[in-house]
Amino acid sequence: MPIYEYKCTSCGRIESILVQGYKSPDGMKCSACGSAELKRIISKVNYHLSGSDRLDSYDPNARQSESFLKDTRNIGLHAEHMLKKSGVKPTEEFKTRLEKLRTDPASVIKNSGDE
Numbered sequence: 689m690p691i692y693e694y695k696c697t698s699c700g701r702i703e704s705i706l707v708q709g710y711k712s713p714d715g716m717k718c719s720a721c722g723s724a725e726l727k728r729i730i731s732k733v734n735y736h737l738s739g740s741d742r743l744d745s746y747d748p749n750a751r752q753s754e755s756f757l758k759d760t761r762n763i764g765l766h767a768e769h770m771l772k773k774s775g776v777k778p779t780e781e782f783k784t785r786l787e788k789l790r791t792d793p794a795s796v797i798k799n800s801g802d803e
C-alpha cells in the first residue's frame with residue numbers, strides 16, 4: 689500500500705497518509721490546523737524501499753523534504769551515492785559506521801571525540 693505525502697495549504701504541514709487505491713481518502717484533515725485543504729505532493733521517500741532502491745532513487749540535486757531529513761535511514765545516503773558514482777566500493781568500516789549512525793546516532797556523536 690503506498691504512502692503519500694500531503695501538504696496542508698493552510699499551514700504548510702506535511703502529512704504522510706496511507707492510501708488504499710488510487711483515490712485520496714475522504715475526510716482527510718491536517719492534524720495541525722484541521723484544514724481539509726491538503727494537496728498531494730510527490731514524496732522523495734518511499735518507506736517500502738530497500739536500502740539499495742533507496743540509494744538508486746536518491747537524487748543529490750533535489751531539495752529533500754523534512755521527513756527525508758528526519759528519517760535516520762537516509763543518513764549517509766549522500767556519501768553512499770557519491771561513492772557509488774565514483775566507482776569506489778564502500779569499505780566494511782564505512783558500512784559499519786553508517787549502520788551505527790542510522791540505528792543509534794546518539795552513540796556515534798557521543799564517541800566521535802575519542803579517536
Ligand SMILES: [Zn+2]
Pocket residue numbers: 696697698699700701718719720721722723
Ligand atoms: Zn494545516
